[in-house]
Amino acid sequence: MSLFTFQTSVHLKLRLLNNHDKSPLNKFPTRLSISNSQKPECQFPQYLPANQSVAAVVFGQTSQNSRLYPLTKRRSEGAVPIAGSYRLIDAVISNCINSNITKIYALTQFNSTSLNSHLLRAYSGGLLSNHEFLEVIAAYQSPEDDNWFQGTADAMRRCLWALEEHPAVEFLVLPGHHLYKMDYQKLIEAHRTNKADLTVAVLDRMRDYITGFGSFNVDFRNRAIGFVEEPELMPVFQVNGLKLDNGLYEKFPSMGIYVINRHVMIKLLKESFPKANDLKNEVIPGAISLGLKVHAYQFDGYWEDMRNIKAYYEANLESTKKTNMKYNFYDKDFPVYTLPRRLPPSLVTDAVITASVIGDGCIINRCSISSSVIGPRTRVGDGAVIQDSVILGSDIYQVITTIPIGVGDGSFIKKAIIDKNAKIGKNVKIINRDNVVEANNETDGYIISSGIVVIMRGAVIQDERIL
Known part of the structure; x- marks a missing residue:
C-alpha cells in the first residue's frame, strides 16, 4: 500500500x-x-x-x-x-x-x-x-x-x-x-x-x-x-x-x-x-x-x-479498517501529505499480520500482529504478539544491545500505546493485568489512561515484566 x-x-x-x-x-x-x-x-x-x-x-x-x-x-x-x-x-x-x-x-x-x-x-x-x-x-x-x-x-x-x-x-x-x-x-x-x-x-x-x-x-x-x-x-x-x-x-x-x-x-x-x-x-x-x-x-x-x-487511541485503530473508515488516509481525491522519509521497505519474515497498518522500514520477524498500527523502523522479535495496539516506532536503527529499541522476543502487548524509541524486553506482558483505569507510573516508564497502557518515549521495560 x-x-x-x-x-x-x-x-x-x-x-x-x-x-x-x-x-x-x-x-x-x-x-x-x-x-x-x-x-x-x-x-x-x-x-x-x-x-x-x-x-x-x-x-x-x-x-x-x-x-x-x-x-x-x-x-x-x-x-x-x-x-x-x-x-x-x-x-x-x-x-x-x-x-x-x-x-x-x-x-x-x-x-x-x-x-x-x-x-x-x-x-x-x-x-x-x-x-x-x-x-x-x-x-x-x-x-x-x-x-x-x-x-x-x-x-x-x-x-x-x-x-x-x-x-x-x-x-x-x-x-x-x-x-x-x-x-x-x-x-x-x-x-x-x-x-x-x-x-x-x-x-x-x-x-x-x-x-x-x-x-x-x-x-x-x-x-x-x-x-x-x-x-x-x-x-x-x-x-x-x-x-x-x-x-x-x-x-x-x-x-x-x-x-x-x-x-x-x-x-x-x-x-x-x-x-x-x-x-x-x-x-x-x-x-x-x-x-x-x-x-x-x-x-x-x-x-x-x-x-x-482514548480518543487518540481509537482514531489510530480506525485507520486499520478496510471499509467504513471514519477518516480515510488513502483518499486519492483528498490526500494526506506528510514527510517523505525515504526509508527502505519493511522486512517481514513469516509473520501473521491482520487488519493492521505497517509503516516503512520495519523489521518484523516471526510474530503475530492484529488490529494494530506499527510505526516506522519498528523491530518486532520472534514469537511476539501485538493486539489492538499502537506502536509509534523508532527514530533510528539501533545496533543490537541488551534490550534494543522495539518489541522483544516472546512479548505480548494488548491495548497499549508504545511511544517512540521505547525498549520492550523479552517475554514482557503489557496487558493491564489488574484492569486499572487510571494510574501514573512515570517513574517506571508508563501510565494508564482509560484502561490503555501508555509506554513513555524512550522507556525501558525489562525482560519478564508484567504490566
Whole structure:
C-alpha cells in the first residue's frame, strides 16, 4: 500500500526570533512591505480565489496543558504521530492544500522543536512558487514584550507584523491537532455569501463530550448570538434587549475554526480587545457582544479533536479498517501529505499480520500482529504478539544491545500505546493485568489512561515484566 507524500509547490520559511531577526535561516526575501496601524488599510478586490485572498493561521500548541500527555511530554500536540506515517498537523495542512489555500502561517510555542522540524522538512521541497508558502513563526521575546505567547489571541496580535506581509482579505484560523477533512473553499464561500464579519465552524449535531471550544447559540438566520464556554451549560442570553429561550435558538459545539475578515481581526485584536489572550473565550464572544455579524457554518463530517488518550487511541485503530473508515488516509481525491522519509521497505519474515497498518522500514520477524498500527523502523522479535495496539516506532536503527529499541522476543502487548524509541524486553506482558483505569507510573516508564497502557518515549521495560 502506498502512502501519499507532499509534492506540491509550497515553500516554508522559519522565523525563530522576531521581526528584527537577521538569522541566516531567514534566507527568503520579504516580498511585501510590513504594514502597521499608522498606514491606511489596503483595499482588495472582493471574492478573489482563496489561494490569492485567504491566509491560513494554524496553531501549534500555545498552552502548557495538553490532553495527550505523556505523548506530549517532549513534543507538541500537532507533532504527535498517527496512523503509522503521519503527524496530526498533516491532516490540517493537507486540508489547506486540498482546498487550494497555500499561504499558511504556523504559530508554535510549547515543545515546538519536532513540530518545526517536521514542517520544515515535509513542506519545503519541489520547485517553489513565489506566491505559495508555509511559514513557521515560533514564539519569541522582544524588547517590546518579554513574555511568551499567552494564548491564541495574544499570539496573533504579536504576529500581526508577519501576517500583514500578505495582503489577505480573510484569515482562516485553525487548530493544528484535529483529525478531519474539510473543504475550506465551502467555508470561505459561505462566509462571503453571508457577508459576515466572522464565521465560526460548528458541528451539526451535539456530541456526547465537551469539545473544549465551547458552544454557540445559533438563531434561525444561522447567526451566532451567544457563546457558552462549556456545552452542558445553557444560560439565557440577552441580545439587543430581547431575552432568548431554548425555543428561539439551537446550540452547536464549536470546532475552534474561524474565518475573520482582515480589517475585523486587526480591529478586534488592537482596539476592541487589546489585552485579550484567548480567541475562544474572549475575542470571539466579544465580537458577538459588539454586534458584529457572526455566522455559523455547520460541518457534518467526521471530526476528532484528540480530547484524550482514548480518543487518540481509537482514531489510530480506525485507520486499520478496510471499509467504513471514519477518516480515510488513502483518499486519492483528498490526500494526506506528510514527510517523505525515504526509508527502505519493511522486512517481514513469516509473520501473521491482520487488519493492521505497517509503516516503512520495519523489521518484523516471526510474530503475530492484529488490529494494530506499527510505526516506522519498528523491530518486532520472534514469537511476539501485538493486539489492538499502537506502536509509534523508532527514530533510528539501533545496533543490537541488551534490550534494543522495539518489541522483544516472546512479548505480548494488548491495548497499549508504545511511544517512540521505547525498549520492550523479552517475554514482557503489557496487558493491564489488574484492569486499572487510571494510574501514573512515570517513574517506571508508563501510565494508564482509560484502561490503555501508555509506554513513555524512550522507556525501558525489562525482560519478564508484567504490566
